Amino acid sequence: MDLRLSGQVAVVTGASKGIGLAVVSTLLAEGARVVAASRGSSPGLEELAGDDLVHVAVDLMEPSAPGLVVARAVEEFGGLDILVNNAGGPPPGVTLPRSSFFEAGDDDWRTVFELNLFSVVRAVRAAVPLMLRRGGGAIVNVSSGNARQPSQMNVDYGAAKAGVNNLTKALSEEFGPQGIRVNTVSPGPVRTPWWTKQGGAADVIASMTGSDRDSVMDRLAPEMMRLTTGRLVDPQEVADAVALLASPRSASTTGADFVVDGGFLKAV
Structure with missing residues (x-):
């Protein structure tokens, strides 16, 4: 299936490994031009090097970093059509899972929210004006099954991802009429x-x-x-859902949560 992404400009965060790397590879294969953001490069990312890929080395927990990445997309490729907020998981120096609510103090909660929620907020804040100038765009936020399935393990992470889901719904309502679709993909354990x-x-x-x-x-x-x-779950299985949601073939899909979790979520 042609996803009609040829020539589209995308920003992908957390792009050097795992789901992010699979998303970058998939978008490039579909003809998109990609700005890949991560703290450092990786052998997998370097294998994809070419004219349609630019890597930006940033720490997305720095408040200015998401805006710098989005600005780089304009500098290199003239605009922005797709934003994939994939960066997340354990912040640097943090080991997950935690097995109890009491294992995370205030600083732990702050760092988890900085990476998993606030970096998304800041990237969207930078991206939306550029998308509006082009008449629309697609934002895909990578969430988690833990956003909808509370657990004593990784309470802070689950709460941050629940915030991503709520943010996604709100953004889809505000900017959908202006041509910007906003959706989440919720993986299970990948x-x-x-x-x-x-x-x-x-x-x-x-x-x-x-x-x-x-x-x-x-x-x-x-x-x-x-x-x-x-x-x-295999990372490519998540990347395929992200690419479909980024595609004009999903033109009537907004405010949705695509679950790719191996059957982790059981509730209707």
Whole structure:
């Protein structure tokens, strides 16, 4: 299917690995021009290097950073059509999951909200005026199943992502009549570095359960989270949903939440 993204200009945050890297690769394959934002580059991002890809090294927790990334899209490609707010998860130096509400203090909550909610707010604030000048655009905010499924694990993260969902609905109502569609994609547990890196979620859960990291990712985590598919989600599966929502083929989809979670959410 042609997603009709050829020549479109996109900003993707958290772009060097995992879901973000898959989104960048997918948008490039569809003919889009992409500004990829992350703290540093990666071998995967470097493999995609070309005239249609610009990497911006920024810390999106810095208040000025999202605006700088959006401005770079104008500088390099003349405008902005698509914004994918993917940056999120554990802030630098933070290990998730936490197993209790009491494991996170005020500073922990602030840093989680800075990365997972406030960076989204700031990126949207910078992007919307540019999209309005072009007659519209698409914003896709990567949320989480934890936004809708409260848990004692990662309470601060779930609350921040719930804020992203609420923000998305509000933005879709205000700017939909002006041609800007705003949607969320809510992954379940995705096999990304959050899980796979040394000291990541797989190792944390392995230490809690007396298991090993491979068993956690292959069997224990899907069982604990009651995933219908019996496996963690692949980043490309999330990227495909993001690309579809960014596409003009989704012209009547706004204010929606696309769930790509392996059956994690059970409620109607």
